[in-house]
Amino acid sequence: MLLLGMVGVIWSLAALPSFWRVMPARELSTRILLDDRFKPGGLSRVLAPMEQQPAPFFVPHELARAEALIRLRLAEEAIERASSEDADREVVLTLKSVRSSLSLDPTDSFLWLMLYSVETTRNGFDRNNVSYLDRSYALAPREAWIALRRNKLALAIFPELSEPVQAKVTSEFAGMVDGDFIDDAALNLKTGGWLHRDRLLASLEQVNVIQRKALAKRLVGDGLKVRVPGVETDERLWR
Incomplete structure (x- = not known):
């Protein structure tokens, strides 16, 4: 019983920072999905501490999803600015974040759609990527x-x-x-x-x-x- 109690305390201490970060991450994700506008550089400033902090023991998928959605918005903005160097870098980072989020929550229909969209934007149409679009429809038709x-x-x-x-x-x-x-x-x-x-x-x-x-x-x-x-x-x- 004592051992189980100690494990519970250690797990709580490790997981608590993540839980505190979930609420603002969820709010941010909602705002991005609603296509809210942010001040120039605002999302980059939000993303910086997320990247600098060490990975917590327990990472809720909401955090990974928030990072993926921020990356998606930054990539879209870079493409709109016609900045090929920035766009290429953001697209690569976006693909990594989207795949990471999907590994934690493979039921996210929107991110399967975005995986197809970003891959197509980067490399052009590839028949092998159609399965991502299929998955999106299967999960949320x-x-x-x-x-x-x-x-x-x-x-x-x-x-x-x-x-x-x-x-x-x-x-x-x-x-x-x-x-x-x-x-x-x-x-x-x-x-x-x-x-x-x-x-x-x-x-x-x-x-x-x-x-x-x-x-x-x-x-x-x-x-x-x-x-x-x-x-x-x-x-x-x-x-």
């Missing part, structure tokens, strides 16, 4: 906040996906329209989904007619002549 990033990436390689995954991508597109993400759905249809527009539009049969009309109006406004199921595209619709 109907997550609206993930769909806003995932659907356009999946439509860009639609023919490379298996039939079951294609069905999930199509259903995801319909879910975006039903969820009133009209601008995002229209953009996806006009770009990567254009070659597959008949199948995507057919998937809207069960979508609320208000959202179907909104999508039809948006597409007509963009000069596209398509048939949205159950929507009459005469001039009265646009008045």
Whole structure:
């Protein structure tokens, strides 16, 4: 009993710093996923002490996920600045952080998506990386906040996906329209989904007619002549 008690005390002392860091890490992750803006250099300042502190005895996956999400944002910002040297360095560090987080929590659908995205950004399309996208759909096929990033990436390689995954991508597109993400759905249809527009539009049969009309109006406004199921595209619709 004494030995077990001593083990419990030692474990608590080793793990406690990690637990105290989980709450702000979780809050930070939420802010990044909500696409909050940070002051210039703010995320780098947050990341610095995380890298300098020695690895704790017990590392909750929230900490690893927070670091991966910070790395993702920094890589995106470096790419936006068109700084190839900074972008290359950040992408390499991002891949390492994302893989580390997934090793602790392999059920993270968003990070599987980001692993596919970052690998594709770094090396171009590779058929071997499609399994990361497949894993993302298998874990969370109907997550609206993930769909806003995932659907356009999946439509860009639609023919490379298996039939079951294609069905999930199509259903995801319909879910975006039903969820009133009209601008995002229209953009996806006009770009990567254009070659597959008949199948995507057919998937809207069960979508609320208000959202179907909104999508039809948006597409007509963009000069596209398509048939949205159950929507009459005469001039009265646009008045």
